[in-house]
Amino acid sequence: MKTKSLSHDKQRGFAAVEAALLLPVLVLIFLAVVEVGRLLDAWVIATNAAREGARYAAYGESASTVQNKVSAYLSSGTVGRGDVILPKSTDITVVGAQGTPGGPVQVIVPLWVHTYSTWVGNLGLVDPVLIQGVVTMRLQ
Secondary structure: OOOOOOOHHHHHHHHHHHHHHHHHHHHHHHHHHHHHHHHHHHHHHHHHHHHHHHHHHHOOOOHHHHHHHHHHHHHHHOOOOOOEEOOOHHHOEEEOOOOOOOOEEEEEEEEEEOOOOHHHHHOOOOOOEEEEEEEEEEOO
C-alpha cells in the first residue's frame, strides 16, 4: 500500500501558517523578557544605592549627607537611561542615622521606571512602576 506524501507546496503552506501563529507569541515573550530585564536592572541600581547610603550611615554620617551621597550615586548609575525618574534627595528615607552603636540603620531608595510596553498596563501595573531598594545595616 502506498502512502501519499504532502506535496512540497502544501508543506510550505503549513510552515507559513505555523510561523504566522507562533511569531506574535514569540515577540510577546521577547518583549516581556526585555521589560523584566529593565525593571531588574533598576532594582539593582536602587539596591546598590541604598547599600552605599547604609554604609555611610553605619559610619555615623547624618541623614542629609547620606541622602546627598545616594542621589549622587543614582545620578551616576542611571546615566543614559531616559526611562528612570530619579528621586529628590528628600524622597530617600534614612532611619536610625547617628543612633546608638550596634543599632540598625535603614535606607530606602525609591526609583520610578517608565515601561515601554502596553502589555504591562494590561497586567494591572501602572506606569511608571515604583522600584525600591531597601538595605539595613548596624551602626558602627
